[in-house]
Structure formats: structure tokens, C-alpha cells
Amino acid sequence: xxxxxxxxxxxxxxxxxxxxxxxxxxxxxxxxxxxxxxxxxxxxxxxxxxxxxxxxxxxxxxxxxxxxxxxxxxxxxxxxxxxxxxxxxxxxxxxxxxxxxxxxxxxxxxxxxxxxxxxxxxxxxxxxxxxxxxxxxxxxxxxxxxxxxxxxxxxxxxxxxxxxxxxxxxxxxxxxxxxxxxxxxxxxxxxxxxxxxxxxxxxxxxxxxxxxxxxxxxxxxxxxxxxxxxxxxxxxxxxxxxxxxxxxxxxxxxxxxxxxxxxxxxxxxxxxxxxxxxxxxxxxxxxxxxxxxxxxxxxxxxxxxxxxxxxxxxxxxxxxxxxxxxxxxxxxxxxxxxxxxxxxxxxxxxxxxxxxxxxxxxxxxxxxxxxxxxxxxxxxxxxxxxxxxxxxxxxxxxxxxxxxxxxxxxxxxxxxxxxxxxxxxxxxxxxxxxxxxxxxxxxxxxxxxxxxxxxxxxxxxxx
Amino acid sequence: xxxxxxxxxxxxxxxxxxxxxxxxxxxxxxxxxxxxxxxxxxxxxxxxxxxxxxxxxxxxxxxxxxxxxxxxxxxxxxxxxxxxxxxxxxxxxxxxxxxxxxxxxxxxxxxxxxxxxxxxxxxxxxxxxxxxxxxxxxxxxxxxxxxxxxxxxxxxxxxxxxxxxxxxxxxxxxxxxxxxxxxxxxxxxxxxxxxxxxxxxxxxxxxxxxxxxxxxxxxxxxxxxxxxxxxxxxxxxxxxxxxxxxxxxxxxxxxxxxxxxxxxxxxxxxxxxxxxxxxxxxxxxxxxxxxxxxxxxxxxxxxxxxxxxxxxxxxxxxxxxxxxxxxxxxxxxxxxxxxxxxxxxxxxxxxxxxxxxxxxxxxxxxxxxxxxxxxxxxxxxxxxxxxxxxxxxxxxxxxxxxxxxxxxxxxxxxxxxxxxxxxxxxxxxxxxxxxxxxxxxxxxxxxxxxxxxxxxxxxxxxxxxxxxxxxxxxxxxxxxx
Numbered sequence: 001x002x003x004x005x006x007x008x009x010x011x012x013x014x015x016x017x018x019x020x021x022x023x024x025x026x027x028x029x030x031x032x033x034x035x036x037x038x039x040x041x042x043x044x045x046x047x048x049x050x051x052x053x054x055x056x057x058x059x060x061x062x063x064x065x066x067x068x069x070x071x072x073x074x075x076x077x078x079x080x081x082x083x084x085x086x087x088x089x090x091x092x093x094x095x096x097x098x099x100x101x102x103x104x105x106x107x108x109x110x111x112x113x114x115x116x117x118x119x120x121x122x123x124x125x126x127x128x129x130x131x132x133x134x135x136x137x138x139x140x141x142x143x144x145x146x147x148x149x150x151x152x153x154x155x156x157x158x159x160x161x162x163x164x165x166x167x168x169x170x171x172x173x174x175x176x177x178x179x180x181x182x183x184x185x186x187x188x189x190x191x192x193x194x195x196x197x198x199x200x201x202x203x204x205x206x207x208x209x210x211x212x213x214x215x216x217x218x219x220x221x222x223x224x225x226x227x228x229x230x231x232x233x234x235x236x237x238x239x240x241x242x243x244x245x246x247x248x249x250x251x252x253x254x255x256x257x258x259x260x261x262x263x264x265x266x267x268x269x270x271x272x273x274x275x276x277x278x279x280x281x282x283x284x285x286x287x288x289x290x291x292x293x294x295x296x297x298x299x300x301x302x303x304x305x306x307x308x309x310x311x312x313x314x315x316x317x318x319x320x321x322x323x324x325x326x327x328x329x330x331x332x333x334x335x336x337x338x339x340x341x342x343x344x345x346x347x348x349x350x351x352x353x354x355x356x357x358x359x360x361x362x363x364x365x366x367x368x369x370x371x372x373x374x375x376x377x378x379x380x381x382x383x384x385x386x387x388x389x390x391x392x393x394x395x396x397x398x399x400x401x402x403x404x405x406x407x408x409x410x411x412x413x414x415x416x417x418x419x420x421x422x423x424x425x426x427x428x429x430x431x432x433x434x435x436x437x438x439x440x441x442x443x444x445x446x447x448x449x450x451x452x453x454x455x456x457x458x459x460x461x462x463x
Numbered sequence: 464x465x466x467x468x469x470x471x472x473x474x475x476x477x478x479x480x481x482x483x484x485x486x487x488x489x490x491x492x493x494x495x496x497x498x499x500x501x502x503x504x505x506x507x508x509x510x511x512x513x514x515x516x517x518x519x520x521x522x523x524x525x526x527x528x529x530x531x532x533x534x535x536x537x538x539x540x541x542x543x544x545x546x547x548x549x550x551x552x553x554x555x556x557x558x559x560x561x562x563x564x565x566x567x568x569x570x571x572x573x574x575x576x577x578x579x580x581x582x583x584x585x586x587x588x589x590x591x592x593x594x595x596x597x598x599x600x601x602x603x604x605x606x607x608x609x610x611x612x613x614x615x616x617x618x619x620x621x622x623x624x625x626x627x628x629x630x631x632x633x634x635x636x637x638x639x640x641x642x643x644x645x646x647x648x649x650x651x652x653x654x655x656x657x658x659x660x661x662x663x664x665x666x667x668x669x670x671x672x673x674x675x676x677x678x679x680x681x682x683x684x685x686x687x688x689x690x691x692x693x694x695x696x697x698x699x700x701x702x703x704x705x706x707x708x709x710x711x712x713x714x715x716x717x718x719x720x721x722x723x724x725x726x727x728x729x730x731x732x733x734x735x736x737x738x739x740x741x742x743x744x745x746x747x748x749x750x751x752x753x754x755x756x757x758x759x760x761x762x763x764x765x766x767x768x769x770x771x772x773x774x775x776x777x778x779x780x781x782x783x784x785x786x787x788x789x790x791x792x793x794x795x796x797x798x799x800x801x802x803x804x805x806x807x808x809x810x811x812x813x814x815x816x817x818x819x820x821x822x823x824x825x826x827x828x829x830x831x832x833x834x835x836x837x838x839x840x841x842x843x844x845x846x847x848x849x850x851x852x853x854x855x856x857x858x859x860x861x862x863x864x865x866x867x868x869x870x871x872x873x874x875x876x877x878x879x880x881x882x883x884x885x886x887x888x889x890x891x892x893x894x895x896x897x898x899x900x901x902x903x904x905x906x907x908x909x910x911x912x913x914x915x916x917x918x919x920x921x922x923x924x925x926x927x928x929x930x931x932x933x934x935x936x937x938x939x940x941x942x943x944x
Contacts, residue, residue, distance in 0.1 A: 100534045251474075255467040300502050311505050313489040314497030327505055349490040353483060360479055367472050371465050379464050387471050394478040401485035 013065050016073035020057040023077040027084020028053060030323055031108075034088050037324020038095035049112065053084060056119045063123040064432060067130065072369060072435035078362050079413055079428045083118075083421070085355070086414035087111050088323065089335070089342050096329035105335045106416065114418040118425030125429035132433050136377045139192025146185030149178035150228060150245075154235050167238050167408065179232070179241045180423035183248070183388060184430070186225075190249055191380035193221060194256035198376070201257050225249045230273050237283045239274075240395055240407025246270050247391045252384040256376070284405075291405035305332045309341035309400050320348025335416040337408065340400050356397070359412075363390040366431050372438030382434040385427055512536035516571045516594035516836065518551050518563055521603040524596075526551045526564070531647060539564075539645040545638040546610045549669035550599065550829065552778075553641035557652045562669075563597060563829070566777040570595050570833055570841075577842065581835045593836040600629035600831040600844060605914075608940035609634040612933040618901075618920035619670035619808040622937050625816030625906065625915045627846040628825030630776065632937055633809070635670040637662075670919070672780040676805035677919050680891025681744045681873075682902040683800025685814055688741055688749075688864065690756050690764035692857040697752075699738040699860045705729025705748035711792035712754065718795065720747045722890050722899070738864040742872035744888065746799050753798025754791050761785070761798065767852035769813050769824055776809075776829045783810040800891060808917045811904045813849075816915030818865065818885065819906040822858035824849045861885075865905060874903065876931035882907050882942055886916075886934065888927045898922035903930035907938035914941045 028050045035043035043049075057080055064071050091108035129135070135142075153159045158169045168175050194201070201218050226246070233242040250266030277284040290303035300307060308331040315326060328334040328342035335342070344352040366386025370379045392409055399406035410417055412424040489497065497503065514537060517524035525547045528537040539554040541547065552562020560568065569575035573582060573594035585592040602622075609620040613636045622632035643655040659667050668675055691697040707726035709718040719726050721744075729735040729745035740748035753761060765785055766772070774780040786793060786803030796802040809827060817824045826847040833841040853861070865885025868874040873888040886905020893900060901923025906915045916934045923929035 102534060251471055255464050255471060258464065258467045295500060295502070297502075307502060310489055310497055311500065311503045313486070314494045314503075315505050316490055317494050318491060327508060330505055330508075344486065344490060349486060352486050352490065356479060356482055356486070360475070363475055364472070367468055367475075370468055376464065379468070383464075383468050383471060387475065390475040390478060394482060397482045398478075398485065401482065401489055403481050403485045 011069045012073040013061075013069065016064065016071075016076065017061050019073060019077035020061060020080060023081035023084065024050070024053045024057055027081055027088065030085055030088035031091060033322070034092040034095065034324040037322055038092065038099065043091070045109075049087070052112065052116070053080070056080075056116065059123055060119060063126050064436075067127050068432055068436035070436045070439040070441075071126075071432045072365050072439065074361060075365050075428060075431050075435060078358050078365075079425070082355075082358055082362075082413035083115050085343075086339065086411075086416070086421075087115070089328075089339055089346070089414070090416045092324050092326075092346060093328050093335040093339075093342055095324065096327060100327070100329055102329050103332065105329070110418070111416055111421065114421045115425075117418070118422045121422060122425040122429035122432070125426060126432055129429075129433055132378050132381065132430070132437055133375060135188050135381070136192045136195070139189055142185040142189040142192070146182040146189060147228060149182040149185065150232060152178050167236050167241060177417070177419040179238075179244075180419050183244065184385075184423060184426060186245060187248060187252075187381060187384045187388065190225075190252045191377050191384060194252055195376040195380055198256040201253070201259075201262075222249070222253070226269050229270075233273055233277055237281060238408055239277060239284055239287070239405070240399075240409040242273075243270075243395060243407065244388060244391060244409065248384055248388045251387045252380050255370075255383050256380055287405040287407070291399075291402060294402070305338065306400070306402070306406055308332065309338050310402070312338075312341040312345040313401070316345035316348045316352075318349050320344070320346050320351055322346060336410055337396070337406075337415070338400060339411055339415045340397050343414075355414075356393070359389070359393045363387070363393075365435065369431065369435040369438040373434060374437070378434055378437055382431065382438075385431060389427070508534060508536075513572045513574075514593040515539065515554075516573065516596040518547075518571070519596055519598045520547070520601045520606070523603065525599075526554075526641075533647055535647055538647060541641045541645065544640040544642050546606060546634065547601075548638045548641045549635040549671065550601070550633055550778075551641060553644040555644040555652060555656075556647060557649050558644065558656055562778060563599070566775070567597050567830070567833075570597060577833075578835065581837075581839075581841075595833050595835050595841055597830055598832040598834065599829055600624075600631065601633070601829070602631040602941055604940040605632035605937050606634065608632070608936045609918075609933065610636070612936040613918075613920070616920050616923065616929075617664060617670075618918070618923065618930075620916065620918045620933060620937055621671050621808045621812040622941065623812045623816045623825075623827060623915045625820040625825065625913045627844065628816075628827045628849075629831065629844060629846075630809075630827055630829050631914065631941055633671045633829070635668070637664050637666045639666040669778070670921075671808045672776065672778060673807070676781060676783065676807060677900055677902075677921075678804055678891040678893050679800040679806045679811060679904075680889035680900065680902055681746075681749075681800055682811055682887050682889030682891075682904040682917075683798070683804055683806075684741060684744065684749045685818075685861070685865070685887050685904065686765055686768060686852075687753050687756070687761065687798040688737060689768075689817075689853045689857065689861060690761045691737065691752050692860060693764055693853050694756055694760055697737055699736065699864050701737050702734050703737055703740060703748050704734050704751055705740050705745045706733040707747070709747035709750050709795065711750075711795055713790065714792035716792065718746055718750050718799075720745050722746075722892065738867055741864045741887065742867045744868075744873050749799050750795035754795050756798075758789050758794050761794070764852045767824065767850040768817060769810055769849055770806075772849070774809075774827065776827050778829075780809055780827075781807055783807055800889060808919050811902070811917035811919075812915050815886070815904045815906045815917060817852055818858050818861045819908055819913045819915055820858075821855035822853040823851045862906075869905065873927040874905065874931050876927060877903060877905055877935045877938075879907060879935055879939055879942070882909055882938070884935075884938065886931070888925070888931060890925050890927075898924050901925060901929035903934040905934060905938075907942055909942055912942050914938050 087108045090111050094105050094107045097105050152169050229242040229246040253262045290306050294303035294306045312331050323346050326346040331338045363386045366382050370382035373379050396409050396411050398404045410420045515528040518526040526541050531538040552564040554560045554564045571594045605622050609632045619635045646652050707720050707728045729740050729748050770783045783806040793802050797804050826849045832843045862885050869878050869884045869886050874886045877886050884907045889902030891900040901920040904917045916937050918930040918933045920929045
């Protein structure tokens, strides 16, 4: 069976401009509502935020029009909206903390600053990286960079242990979660590696019990990836990050080879360390207890965060307390790990659904780009990045809403935290670049040279 | 590679469906359960964030809320604190709330169903929602008089308007300062809390209505006499036996006619009129009278007075009781307020009130009116009859006998010039080598005003000396104001 996916080559830049303006209006409006809700007056820096956001989307719009005219018009507006909503919610939590004084949290100013940095990097990437296939040259360099980044928090001087997890580095007063950056590096590496090995991975090797086993030479890098994920799990006690890496790898492997056996192998390989962690590591064991039964009196003390988050969800109900009207400050880390429960409290189930749908749209756009793109490397990269974003949302929101045990990941674009925000803006830039490649007509129309060539079928599907 | 991508998209879809489901579950399905969860301080904070209505006595707020710049939004304060503490209760951010603060929490916080339209009006007009104010029936002068007269002695005093059941005074001593528990300094609150709980005098107990039940001693003879009159076989002038000692039926115990082992008979030839027996508070007369009247009559009269009933004023009142399945010896001691007879001071005030209200017991009530913040009335006191233990004619005979007690008997210390005062003292033995509890139960009336009182002083000795003067002060405060 062969499916032909075709695009009419329409840039839709005007649509993107309108959507960007809409996103800014909604996001800045949310920020204004937070100020009104908490202090009954408009925030002092509302104008700065509004103008700043407009300037940033203008820059984004120009960069895209200039260097990626066929990019998907929905990706950047969704990202801008998520970023601004995050800023509004961080400010809401900060204001609640300054009013009620239960605990402290940083103001949204820092997040705004990081947003500027993130947009700058995104623009730089779109402008400088004219063709995503150039990334393929850096396949092995990416692997090394990713590995180094991932292991950096274990280094003695710059490593920094927080809340039982060693996932931070601290250099000259700036702290950074290198795993976020490592995620991009590994996605590039996996894409580059798998696209060159997919046939041998899929077909060569002995067949045992109906399952194609890979050759040792192909299997080596997989073992290395597995080893890395386990290292993260064991030495950094970070279940979330290791789950994310391994999920990314297994899914990209599956997309590359179309062999379910890889999913089975992946699941089997993740099981023993997960069981080990669940039974042997007290940090993980506590989280599992809190996942199963956070509200009983025996567990309440150790599970305060998740219980408070659930109470926040319940307090929001169907339509929420209103922005700036809830008490998200009662939840520890309400501006980062638990920003979803803060949203659900102040904007209710309706708002929480809207938020999840925004992520779903973003993931859909990434996978859409993966389908449309004409080279295997681009397909793998877009699919991998799209899936890892979905996985991250699932792990975070599922952790807050007790679908799975809580892990230490943050919601992309939304949660407070510079490293996560900046890295996700880089991913947004890559997705813009990939979607441009996916939607671009095969040959540029030359001025005055007859009708445009018919759009080329994007990719013939292996069946 | 499109087929695996479609599968990936399918997986993403499944993951998000899980998220939508779990979010719906916690925000809608389990919402009320989570909001009501004991550990959910959010619900508590919402409670504290409300501008609670005041509790008012004679136009003066004895409990009110002021804005505070902290998590709780408002600070509850009490003025004066200790005197009214057993009634208002406390409103603690650590230990919850008691008293009126608890019983009428919905009204004070503005959440009661009856305040729905008021809330709606607040929302529509953009006013801050404020809880309703609760006006108590208490008479500030009577309360002050009772508080001063008890003077920190362990005990309680209750005064009622016999015709409406309105509680005019309710003092329990020793008391506590509710401001210490309402403070937002949680450390200080928990220190005050443990200090109050460790205090052997138990200041947190409302002795007037709850927890502590007292043996009424001779004050119970009022009920025995009422039961006798109600049989129709006796009048105040009936001559009844009253020997110096009474060997209890089927028992080796002997009842002395007076406390302290005194064994004078109640009158010449070991007999006296009922009125005279009450005036002198003869034990043998009433012990034998109780046996003659029988358990059934005694119990039904007592229940008409309110014994055994769950009252809410609106705080819950511990039901008073006489024992069960009494043999004659037990019935005899029950009839003089010993054995398993246990009462609250409120119950005894209701007994006195019945005589002043032509035999009808009114339901005791503390709440005079509930008004919203814009002073429109939500509800007002409506008197309710609780029972009629005796006829109006018998009530008149009882009054006559009780006046005899105060004019020329054990209760002379309660007399007030120009006021008809009737009553009965009690000296309730309750433990080996412990001083007896001192009681006075009675009423005072002029043409304009009636009042019923009950006073108990723990280990106060003779009722005639300790409790009667306190009762007098309270009655005076009401009648002379």
C-alpha cells in the first residue's frame, strides 16, 4: 500500500502573522488578568511585556518569511502562546507567594529574559541552518556532546544536587539542566545513526523465536544508549530523564525500521532497571508510594506535593478559579514541576484541556512535518522530536494527575526554568526548519518562467 | 516510514486520552471528595478568607473579624474574651472551631442556604461578601453579674427567660481567652492549646451545658415534688412522713434526714407538710415521697422537664438523666438527687423556669436574631414549647413552696427586696472526702420580668451559702435593669 502525501505549496505567512498576533493578545491578556486578580490593578510592566512580545513575534515572522517561507504557520504561534501563558502563570504563583508568604518563587521577569534568549536562538537557527540535512554531518559529534552533557552533573565541581536528583550543573552562578540540551543532541545522533543503519538493523541478523535480532555491530550503539539511560537513572536518580531518552531512542528505532521487535526489545531492556529503581532506590520508591496512595494519613507527609497538586486540581473544578484568583502557591514547585496543576486550578478543566490540545497540535505538526519531509534523516528527527515532546507532556501531566509516578521533568515552554525554555525554543526552530522542508515545493519557482511546477509527492512510503 | 509514524501518532493519541481522562477525574468526578479531604488546607484557607460576621450581645460585638495581611485574610478577635468564651467558642486556624463559631459556621461565614439571596445580591452589586451577624439572647448585665459572682470558682450559672426560653446568662468558670487560640501565630496557639488542655480545672469545658454532668442533690426535690403534685394525690399542704432516718427498702443503708449525719425529724411526730419538707429540705420526706410516687411518674415528669432530650441551643447540650431500672432504695436516693441522677445547670434552669411559666418548659435558645451585613433580618427567635411537666395550678403551688424556701428556709441568701423569689438549694455529695457541690435553682419575678436561674459551684459546700448569693446577683442584674 502506498500513500501519497502531497502539499500545495502555499506559504500561509499571513495566517502565521495573524495567529502570532492572536497568541500575543491571549498571552498578554492572561498576564493582565493575573495582575487584576492578585492586586486588582494592571501589572506595572504590562506594556513592556506587550511591546516585547510584539517585537519578538515580529522578528520571528521576518526570520521565517526570509529563510523558511514555507514553514508550518501553526508551530510558532502555539509556542509563543505556551510561552506567554507560562509567564502569566509564573507571575500568578509569584504574586500569590508574595501575598500569602507560604513559600517563595522567582518572579516572571527571569522567564521573560530567558524567552528573549530562546527566541534569539530560534531565529539564529532558522537563519543560519539553511538545510536541516547539514545536521547529519554532526551525527557522531552530537553523540559525544550529548553524552558529555548528560554526564556533566555527575562531575564533582559543577554538578549540583537538588531534591535528591543530580541533574543540574552550576557554572559561574548560572545553573543549567544539561539533559534538555542533550535531548536535542541525541535526537540528531539517533536520526543520523539510524538513517544509515536502518536496513541492516531491520533485516540482517539472526531470527530467534520470530523476532529479528540485530547484529552485534548494530546492536552496540543501542547498548551504549541503554547504558547512558541507566547511568542517568542510577547515578542521577532521575527516572523521568532516562525514560525520556529511552523512549526517544526506541521510537526512533521503530520509525526507522518499522519493526515491532524493537519496541519489544526496548521495553524488555527498560524493565530490569525500572524494577531495580522501584525496589532498591528509596527516592523512586517514595514516588511510587505517592503515586499509588498519596492521600492516606500515613503517606501525607512525604507526598505533600502530589496531594496539594490534586487539591489544586479539585479546587479548579470545571471552569477554574480564574487567573490570579486561585491558590497555586500552596503546591510546592507550583511554577515549575507543578505548573500544570496551577493552570488546572486557575483555568479549570476547560483550560487544562485547552493546554493539552495546544501540545497535541504541536506534536501533530511535528509528525506532519515528519511525514511530509523527503529524506529519512529529516523524518526521523521530526518524528523523534515530536514524540519526545508528547512523551514529556505525558510524563509531567501524568505524574501530576497520577497516571504514572511523578518524575522530575518540566512542561515544554510553560514551566519556569531557563534551560528547558531555551532548549525547547531551539527545538521549535528545528521544527520550523523541518516543516519548511516538508512543505516546500521541490523546485523554486523562477520569476516569469511559466507556471509553477507541480508539487512533488513528498515521500513514497515503505510498506 | 509513514506507517510507523502513524503508529507513533496513535500512541500519542492514547497517551493524551489518558491525560484528558485523569484530568477530568480529578477536576470533576473526584472534586468534591478532594475538596472535603481533611488534609486539604485550601478549603480551610477559603474558610478563613471570608469576612465572617460578628457575634453580638446587646449591640456590642463580642466576636468580630479584622482584616489581616497574611494567609488567613482575617483575624478573629473576642472582646471580652473569657466571659463569653464558653458560648462563642474559639475560631482557631490550627484546632478548628467550637461553640457558636462552629454551630453557626455557615451563617457567620455567609455560606448558609438561607443567605443565598444575600450572597447573590453581593455578587451582583460587587460588594465583598460578608457573613451574617448572629445576635445572642444574652443580657450583658446578667452575664457580667454571673461572671463576677462566680469569680473564677469552678462552676456554672445559667439564667433563662422562662416565657421565651431565651438564655440571658451562661457562664462557665474557669474560662479561657479565645484570642490566644484564634491567633495566627501557630506556635503560640499550640502552646496555649496544650496549656489549656493540661489544666486540671479544664477551662475548655462548658460546664453549663456539656461534658460535665452534676448530681443535683436536693435541688432535684423540686422535680420529685412536681411529680407528687401531678399524681393528684398530693398538695403543698399534704402531710407526709419525714422521720430522722429512713432505712432504705431492701437495703442495709440508712438515709439521714439532713446532710452531715443530722437526724432530726422533719416535724413533730416525724411528719410535716410537703411545703415544709421542701422548705427544710428534708431527705427522708422526699425519699419516701419518691418511692410512694413511683419511678414511672418521676421519670415522665423529669422527661417533660427536658431530661433525656438532645437539645441544641444551637450547641449540643448533654442530656440530663436519672438512672434506669431503679429499685426502691435507688428510687429513694434518686428522689433526693443522688444515686445516678446527673444534670446540667441549663436543665435545672429550665426546671425553675417551668414553675415561673405556668408549668410550661420553653426550649432554651441562644440566638436572638440573624442579620445580614446590610441589617436585613434573616431569622429571629421564635419561642417553642418543649413540654409541660405540670399544670398551671400545680406550678403555682410549687412557686408558693419555693417562695417559702427563700423567705424562711435554706434559700434566704437569694432573697431580693420587692421581688418574688422562689428557689431550692442543693448540696450534692459526690465523692468520699470531697466537699459537696453547691446548688441553687430558682426564679425571680416581678410584674414586668421573669427570670429562672441555676447555679452550681463545684465543691462549694452548702448551696445556701455559696450558690444562692450568686443566683441573687444574676436575678438582680436582670430585674433591676
